[in-house]
Amino acid sequence: MSHIVVIGAGQAAASLIAELRKRGFDGAITLFGEEPVPPYQRPPLSKAYLLGDMPLERLFLRPEQWYADNGVTLRLGQRVDAIDVAGKTVTAGSDVISWDQLVLTTGSSPRHLPAAIGGDLAGVYVVRNLSDVDAMAPEATAGKRVLIVGGGYIGLEAAAVCAKREMQVTLVEAAPRILGRVAAPETADYFRALHQSHGVDLREGIGLARLNGTHGRVTSADLADGSTLEVDLVIVGVGIHPTTGLAEAAGITLDNGIAVDAQGRTSAPDIWAAGDCTSFPYREARLRLESVPNAIDQAECLARNILGGNEAYVPKPWFWSDQYDVKLQIAGLNTGYDRIITRDNGNGSVSFWYYAEDTLLAVDAMNDPRAFMVAKRLIEAGRSPAPEAVESAIDMKDLLK
Structure with missing residues (x-):
């Protein structure tokens, strides 16, 4: 177990690595991340960071120097192209790196609007990565007309931030009500009233038909009820899906994410997974949780198991959202x-x-x-x-x- 390679530089990866070192693992650790920055907090992106209330350095889970001090090789801004299960290597560009244990913490990816309805126009954003928010922030200014597509928590949080920035906010939700998949009508009623009290034009049961643009940039939105909105930018919050492409290409079993056992093992020997990308046994079924607490707890449990433990992961689900x-x-x-x-x-x-x-x-x-x-x-x-x-x-x- 001299070399552990971790693919995916998010909350789960940071928690895993810290727990490995805390528990005395003194072998080599290499962390691959597609973004050019060390692991950082994602929840503040659509809230404090977009508002300008949190500087970049405070987003980082640990200073970059911490990884050097703890013998972790960071390969940031590098995409892993393939996993060789039998040969126990990963390929990143022209480099082939051997591993003794491999951990997938690849997280999740936002769902985008199809290009056929204007999803590829400039001025259409998702809220997932630092680069998404950095690109969006200069446009999110007072008086701008913004359309939020999706009435889940991401869409509602984005609407709250835009309203606080004194933008003209319209939110559309194709389902009969906001928070339809995740919360009771009572909770939806509470947040509907909250947003309306802050001037948000909230339209439920009305989907987006298409986005229109001029010179490649979004200028208006046609809604399913036949109405048209003039818009300056669009923020899409229509859900996420587990990032499983590498695992699937390597022949690792998927089941609503990368399927792991109670200890965090995948179907491939010496390959583990934790965080948003995984589904795990839970009450006679399988569960995938998209939350920071789950990423932390599951990754720490997995680290202990890599080091010889046999601990079954038992989630303690909790979540949060900040709006106004x-x-x-x-x-x-x-x-x-x-x-x-x-x-x-x-x-x-x-x-x-x-x-x-x-x-x-x-x-x-x-x-x-x-x-x-x-x-x-x-x-x-x-x-x-x-x-x-x-x-x-x-x-x-x-x-x-």
């Missing part, structure tokens, strides 16, 4: 809920508790950190207070007794 002055914190997974319990503390502080019969599944807490922390502890402990207790509890901590 509202912090949304989500604990658990709401799949299969049939009942919502509401606790409204007033002044915009509210939480929605998801139940399947009498089992607590998840909570959405808006500016209510106490509800989030209590629910998170309950869910992780497998405990479900009676829905009536959640409604009537005066102090949230009483639910932990």
